[in-house]
Amino acid sequence: MRRLLYLVPSRPEMAQIEVTNRCNINCPMCQRLFLGVRLEDMDFSLYRKVIDRLDGISEVTLTGWGEPLLHPKIVEMVKYAKEKGKWVSLTSNGSLLTENLAKQLTQAGLDSISISIDDIKAPQTGTLVHPITTQIENIENLMRIIQRKKPEAIIQATLHRGKEDRIVEIIEWAAEIGADMVNVNRLDMRFNKELKRPNLAQEKEFVRRLDDVGKKYRIQTEFRVHIAFPGLARRIYQILAPLMHRGGRHCLRVFDYVYINLVGEVTPCCALPLWSVGNLLEEDLQTIWRSEKFNKFRQHEFQRKTCGKCDVLEVRQYS
DSSP states (O other): OHHHHTOOOSSOSEEEEOOBOOOSOOOTTOOHHHHTOOOOBOOHHHHHHHHHTOTTOOEEEOOOSSOGGGSTTHHHHHHHHHHTTOEEEEEEOSTTOOHHHHHHHHHHTOOEEEEEOSOSSOGGGTOOSSOHHHHHHHHHHHHHHHTTOSSEEEEEEEEOTTOHHHHHHHHHHHHHHTOSEEEEEEOOOSSOTTOOOOOHHHHHHHHHHHHHHHHHHTOEEEBTTTBOSSHHHHHHHHHHGGGHHHHHTSOSGGGSEEEEOTTSEEESOTTOTTOOSEETTTSOHHHHHTSHHHHHHHSHHHHHHHHTTOOTTOOSOOO
């Protein structure tokens, strides 16, 4: 009900922390070079201060506009957040997820890892850029290590026009290796015009197929704009998603979420990494969350002006 009416909670529940913007892969759909972020690691001492100031935050995601496994302190970062009682996740391309590192992250208490993959076939079949062979080997090793225990393993892919069959193949493979979920994302079209995505009608048709394929292979599938969650909650979400946040007038992401960049600045979204509403090292999170600048951002017209043509989480018709 709070999401339907856009009744913002008293504090955010989730914080995404920009632990690094360095990456070992240059994906054509990645916006990091267009967003003006610094290609650096977050200092570990600053990271600890950030975690210490996340009062009331139950979930943290250790992912910026880079590959988090490049950070030399990533295992220690997971451990520290777990010591502070946080539920900890990260998103990786999987190319650096060696068996040893997978064991260390598991032992550190990592709760969830999302791994982005474009294909399950060798690069010569027309993949985008990810090192498929290495990814497949690393992910399958991870599944043997965790043996259906923590961390939960989520496979994620971006939907490109004409590439729907690839995602179906990914789902079948993910079910075979025991992954917990396959999450499909909408392609952000603002920066690389050479990439193509389905129109809304095609996207909705694919979502119906996604739902059926998930049932067939007995694995949870999500396309957060359209379908999410298992069981009864999934059906309720399908019905209510178009009505959320006052019928789509507000973004699904910024309801109970903050992004924290390399220097401790709080922003409303990962796609606005430099749009600071306050610095967590200078103000407490509650003050920032309820600040005049953040409240102004939440206003529909101001939010649309700030976010521009971003429609990645648009629940209504998009351009």
